[in-house]
Amino acid sequence: MNFHKIKHFYKFCHLISLYLYNKYNESAGVIMYRLFFNGNEGEEKIMCVEAIKEINEKYNDYNQMPDAAQYLLKRLNISTVPTPIVKIVQEAGFSVRRQQFKNESLSGIIAIDEELKSTLGSSKIISVNNQDNLGHQRFTIAHEFAHYIFDFDRAKSITYYDTYCTDDDFIEKPNEKRANFFAANLLMPADLFKKEFSEQVVPNDMYETTAKLAKIFQVSAAAVKIRLDELGLSVSG
């Protein structure tokens, strides 16, 4: 085969694997990609899809969420904060939208449906309320991403929808609690959070300490306070 033919052959394989990846979003495209393309632009996407599959198989319980989040970050070579949550979900194939919702208490929506592709240009969408603060928007994305990993039953269904409201009783539901705990661990990994807390803490000043940590982790002050409780960290000297 001369160079010209090889180039065309590679282009052909590239298109086939992209097609398989987009259509099935896993195995077939991944195998094709691995066979022909090592370490190129699609690698991060493949890593993310594979990691999600492994996490879905390995972790399930609420108490395993710290390990699940840590595993994902490690697989994606992310060791600093703020966690690039938009990039992560985009690598998982999602289109992220910020929009104004009629219902102000609605924080976000996740929609997985092939039917959406023709109207919205993507079959995997996470929409967040642009009226929420940026930190909360990031948390919402991570929350919906958790549903995608743990609650979307790929074997039984090809569609999945979920809405995230913060002022509902439903945040007490086990799946919602798990999604929130995963999101907290993904955006505020325990080891990094403890380290930053020890360096940033302003003794006896909850407001100042929370504000500093919220800025570092790019989350809301409310999320920082919950995380401080979860990790048993106190500002009182």
Ligand SMILES: [Zn+2]
């Ligand atoms: Zn939810």
